Amino acid sequence: MPTEEKLELPQHLLDFIEQWRNKQGNLIMILHKTQEHYGYIPRAAAIELAKILDVPLAKVYGVITFYHFFKLVKPGRNIISVCMGTACYIKGAGDLMAECETLLGCGVNCTTDDEEFSLQGVRCVGCCGLAPLITVGNEVYGKLSADKLPEILAKYRSK
Amino acid sequence: MAVKNFVLVCGGTACESTKGDEIFKALLKSATKHGIKDDVQIIKTGCFGFCEKGPIVKVLPEEEFYVEVTPEDAEDIIAETVVKGRTVERLAYKDASTKGSVSSEKIKFYQKQYRVVLRNCGLINPEDINEYIARDGYLALEKCLTGELTPDSVIEHLKVSGLRGRGGAGFPTWLKWNFSKNVTADQKYVVCNADEGDPGAYMDRSTCEGDPHSIIEAMAIAGFTCGADTGYIYIRAEYPLAIERLNIAIEQAKEAGLLGDNILGSDFSFNLEIRLGAGAFVCGEETALLASIEGKRGMPIPKPPFPAVKGLWGKPSIINNVETFANIPVILTKGGAWFKSIGTAGSPGTKVFALTGQIENSGLVEVPMGTTLRDIVFDIGGGIKNGRKFKAVQTGGPSGGVITEQFLDTPIDFDTLTSIGSMMGSGGMIVMSEDDCIVDVTKFYLEFCVEESCGKCSPCRIGTKKMHEILEKITSGKGEMDDIQKLKDIGKAMKTASLCGLGQTAANPVLSTLKYFEDEYLEHIQDGKCRAGSCKDLMQYKVVTEKCIGCTVCARKCPVNCIEGERKAPHFIVQEKCVKCGACYEACKFDAITIS
Ligand SMILES: Cc1cc2nc3c(=O)[nH]c(=O)nc-3n(C[C@H](O)[C@H](O)[C@H](O)COP(=O)(O)O)c2cc1C
Ligand code: SF4
Ligand code: SF4
Ligand code: FES
Ligand code: FES
Numbered sequence: 001m002p003t004e005e006k007l008e009l010p011q012h013l014l015d016f017i018e019q020w021r022n023k024q025g026n027l028i029m030i031l032h033k034t035q036e037h038y039g040y041i042p043r044a045a046a047i048e049l050a051k052i053l054d055v056p057l058a059k060v061y062g063v064i065t066f067y068h069f070f071k072l073v074k075p076g077r078n079i080i081s082v083c084m085g086t087a088c089y090i091k092g093a094g095d096l097m098a099e100c101e102t103l104l105g106c107g108v109n110c111t112t113d114d115e116e117f118s119l120q121g122v123r124c125v126g127c128c129g130l131a132p133l134i135t136v137g138n139e140v141y142g143k144l145s146a147d148k149l150p151e152i153l154a155k156y157r158s159k
Numbered sequence: 160m161a162v163k164n165f166v167l168v169c170g171g172t173a174c175e176s177t178k179g180d181e182i183f184k185a186l187l188k189s190a191t192k193h194g195i196k197d198d199v200q201i202i203k204t205g206c207f208g209f210c211e212k213g214p215i216v217k218v219l220p221e222e223e224f225y226v227e228v229t230p231e232d233a234e235d236i237i238a239e240t241v242v243k244g245r246t247v248e249r250l251a252y253k254d255a256s257t258k259g260s261v262s263s264e265k266i267k268f269y270q271k272q273y274r275v276v277l278r279n280c281g282l283i284n285p286e287d288i289n290e291y292i293a294r295d296g297y298l299a300l301e302k303c304l305t306g307e308l309t310p311d312s313v314i315e316h317l318k319v320s321g322l323r324g325r326g327g328a329g330f331p332t333w334l335k336w337n338f339s340k341n342v343t344a345d346q347k348y349v350v351c352n353a354d355e356g357d358p359g360a361y362m363d364r365s366t367c368e369g370d371p372h373s374i375i376e377a378m379a380i381a382g383f384t385c386g387a388d389t390g391y392i393y394i395r396a397e398y399p400l401a402i403e404r405l406n407i408a409i410e411q412a413k414e415a416g417l418l419g420d421n422i423l424g425s426d427f428s429f430n431l432e433i434r435l436g437a438g439a440f441v442c443g444e445e446t447a448l449l450a451s452i453e454g455k456r457g458m459p460i461p462k463p464p465f466p467a468v469k470g471l472w473g474k475p476s477i478i479n480n481v482e483t484f485a486n487i488p489v490i491l492t493k494g495g496a497w498f499k500s501i502g503t504a505g506s507p508g509t510k511v512f513a514l515t516g517q518i519e520n521s522g523l524v525e526v527p528m529g530t531t532l533r534d535i536v537f538d539i540g541g542g543i544k545n546g547r548k549f550k551a552v553q554t555g556g557p558s559g560g561v562i563t564e565q566f567l568d569t570p571i572d573f574d575t576l577t578s579i580g581s582m583m584g585s586g587g588m589i590v591m592s593e594d595d596c597i598v599d600v601t602k603f604y605l606e607f608c609v610e611e612s613c614g615k616c617s618p619c620r621i622g623t624k625k626m627h628e629i630l631e632k633i634t635s636g637k638g639e640m641d642d643i644q645k646l647k648d649i650g651k652a653m654k655t656a657s658l659c660g661l662g663q664t665a666a667n668p669v670l671s672t673l674k675y676f677e678d679e680y681l682e683h684i685q686d687g688k689c690r691a692g693s694c695k696d697l698m699q700y701k702v703v704t705e706k707c708i709g710c711t712v713c714a715r716k717c718p719v720n721c722i723e724g725e726r727k728a729p730h731f732i733v734q735e736k737c738v739k740c741g742a743c744y745e746a747c748k749f750d751a752i753t754i755s
Contacts, residue, residue, distance in 0.1 A: 129210025
C-alpha cells in the first residue's frame with residue numbers, strides 16, 4: 001500500500017509543528033493541520049509525527065481513533081456529508097442518506113470504487129434552519145428532498 | 160456626507176452558505192454603479208436568527224426586511240429601496256396570516272424576543288472591533304482596569320445578577336468564579352466551552368460568528384477577576400466560520416491593546432488561544448474538554464476536584480459556556496440588578512433557543528426566562544408546519560426530554576424544565592408534530608449516545624447499547640411487554656452509576672417519553688402499529704378490496720411474489736412475506752393499495 005511508504009511532511013506542516021512544538025497539548029492541533037493537508041492522516045505521517053514530537057505512536061493513534069473527525073483512510077475527491085443531527089433527522093435526513101447510498105452505490109463511511117465520492121453522516125453543521133441538508137466540500141445544500149440529489153451529485157461527477 | 164442608509168446583509172453560516180457573500184458583493188457593486196457608495200453603508204453581520212428565510216437583507220432606517228434574497232436581487236434593493244425609498248415587494252417578508260409585507264419591527268418572529276446575548280448579532284460587523292466598541296464593547300474590561308471595578312465587585316455584580324451557566328447545568332457563575340479566585344496558585348486558566356455538541360443546536364455558533372468580541376472581553380474579565388493570564392476557547396472543528404471570526408477578533412483585540420501583555424497599559428496581561436475539538440460529544444463535558452485541550456483522548460474524570468480548583472494541567476480553571484460569557488459584559492456595564500430584573504426569580508436573564516423541527520419559522524430565538532412554550536412555538540415560531548398538530552418539544556438534546564401539550568403554558572426556566580422531566584440543556588428546541596414517532600426519535604438519541612459514549616465506564620457503554628437494542632426491537636415490531644420495564648431499569652442504573660453527565664442523562668429521553676407517551680410504545684409492541692407512520696417495519700401494505708379490479712399489475716411487480724389473487728378478482732398481500740418495498744403501491748393505477 002502506498003500509504004505505508006515513508007513520507008516527507010511538507011515544509012508548511014513542519015513549520016507549523018515547529019511553531020507548536022513547545023506548546024502543551026499540541027498534538028490535536030497538529031493532527032488537524034495534517035488532515036487539512038492530506039485529507040486524512042496517512043499512517044506514514046502519523047509515524048513521522050510521533051518521531052518529531054517524541055511521543056509513542058500508540059499515543060498518536062490513541063488520539064486519532066478517539067475523535068470522529070480524524071480519518072484513517074483516504075476519502076474520495078468529493079465528500080458528501082449528510083447531516084444526521086436531530087433537526088435534520090426529524091425532517092427526513094434518513095431518506096436523504098438512503099438515496100445517496102443508492103445513487104452513489106456505496107454505503108455510509110465508504111468511498112465509491114472510482115474514488116470520486118465518499119459518503120458520511122455528520123452531526124449538525126449548525127445550519128439547522130435549513131434542515132434537512134447535505135454538504136459537499138464547503139457547499140451547503142439545504143431544505144433538500146431526495147429528488148434533488150441526482151442533480152447535485154451530477155455537478156460533482158467528473159465526466 | 161453622513162451615511163443615509165444602512166444595508167445589513169446576514170453573514171451567518173446558514174445565509175453565507177446560500178450566497179450571502181455574493182449578495183454582499185453585488186450590493187457593493189450596485190451602490191457604486193448608482194454613485195451612492197458614500198451614502199450607504201453595507202455591512203455583513205452575524206445571524207439574524209431567521210435562518211429558515213435566509214439569506215436576509217435588512218435596510219435601515221426604512222426597516223425593510225428582505226428574505227430569500229439572491230445576488231440578482233441586489234440591484235433592485237439598491238435602485239428601489241436605497242435610492243427611491245420604495246419597498247421591493249417581492250422580497251419583503253410576508254406575514255403568514257395576513258400575507259401582507261411587514262417591516263422588521265412588526266415581524267411576529269421578533270416581537271416577543273428580547274436580545275441580551277444576541278444584542279449585536281445582526282447589527283454589527285463582527286470582523287470590525289470598532290463596531291463592537293461603538294456599542295459599549297470593552298467598556299466593562301476598561302472599568303476593571305481603571306479600578307472602577309475590582310475582582311470583588313465583579314463577583315458581587317454576578318452574584319446580584321443571579322446569572323447561571325448556560326451550558327446546561329445552570330450552575331451559578333459567581334460561585335464558580337469565586338472558587339477559582341480564592342484558590343492560590345502560580346497559574347490559573349479561563350476556558351470557553353464552544354463545543355456545542357447537542358445536534359440540532361447552534362446558539363453558540365451564531366454568537367461566536369456574530370459577536371466574537373463579547374466572548375473575548377468576558378474571558379479577559381474572568382482572567383482579571385480570578386487572576387488568570389491565559390485563556391483557551393475550545394471550539395468544534397465543524398464550525399470553520401466561527402473559528403475564522405474568533406481568530407480575526409483575537410488579532411484585532413491584540414492590536415488594539417485589549418489582549419496580550421499589559422492590557423491598556425495596566426499590569427494585567429491576558430493571552431487567548433483557540434483549540435479545536437475533533438468531533439466527540441463527550442468533550443463538551445468539562446473534564447473531558449480539559450483532557451482534550453491537553454492533547455489527550457477526551458475522557459471525563461470523576462469530580463471533585465472541580466476544575467475551578469484543579470483543572471487544566473492541574474491548575475484552577477474557570478470553564479464557562481459561550482452564552483454565559485456573552486452575558487457578562489452587559490451585566491457589568493448595566494449592573495447585576497438590571498439583569499436580575501429580567502426573567503424569573505430563580506433563573507434571571509434570557510435564554511437563546513435554536514427552534515427547529517416541524518415549525519413554521521425555524522431559527523434562533525432569544526426570550527426572557529419564564530416565557531411559555533406556547534409563546535415560543537406558536538407566536539414566535541408561527542406554529543406547526545403545514546398546519547399539523549403539535550405533539551411535543553424536545554429540549555436538552557440527548558440529555559433532555561419532551562415537553563408535552565399539557566405544559567405549553569408553563570413558564571420555562573432551569574427549574575421548571577427539570578421538574579417536568581426535561582432539562583434546559585444548551586438550548587436546542589426540537590418541535591415534533593403528529594407525524595413524528597416518539598419512539599423513533601428516542602431511538603435516534605440513544606443511537607447518538609451509543610456512538611458518543613467514551614466507553615470509560617460500563618453502565619454508560621453497555622447501558623446505552625442495550626437500550627438502543629430494545630428500542631430497535633420495538634420499532635421493528637418485535638417488542639415485548641417486559642421491554643418497557645427493562646428500559647426503565649437500565650435507565651435507573653445508568654443514572655446512578657455512570658461517571659459523567661453523558662451516561663447519567665443518556666436515559667432521559669427514554670424515561671421522559673415513557674412517562675408521557677407510554678401508549679405509543681404500547682401501540683408499537685401490542686398492536687404492531689406506528690401511528691406516525693415513521694417506523695417502516697410496522698407499515699402494512701394492504702389491498703382495498705372495493706377498489707381492486709384484479710389487473711394483476713401489482714402481483715407482477717412484487718419482487719417477492721407475495722401478492723395473490725385471480726385475474727379480475729380482488730388481490731391480497733401475504734403480510735408475512737412482504738418486504739415493504741412499496742412497488743405495488745407505486746404500480747397500482749386504481750389507488751387500491753394503502754399503507755397503514
Ligand atoms: C456529555 C456532556 C456534554 C456537554 N456539552 C456541553 C457543550 O457542548 N457546551 C457547553 O457549554 N457545555 C456542555 N456541557 C456542560 C459542561 O460540562 C459545563 O458544565 C459547562 O461548560 C459549564 O459552563 P456554564 O457554567 O457556563 O454552563 C456538557 C456536559 C456533559 C455532561
Ligand atoms: S458516563 Fe459514558 S461518556 Fe461518561 S465517562 Fe462513563 S462511559 Fe464515558
Ligand atoms: S410492498 Fe413490495 S413486497 Fe410488499 S406486497 Fe407490495 S410489492 Fe410486494
Ligand atoms: S441538525 Fe442538521 S444542521 Fe443542525
Ligand atoms: S444565518 Fe442568516 S439569519 Fe441565521
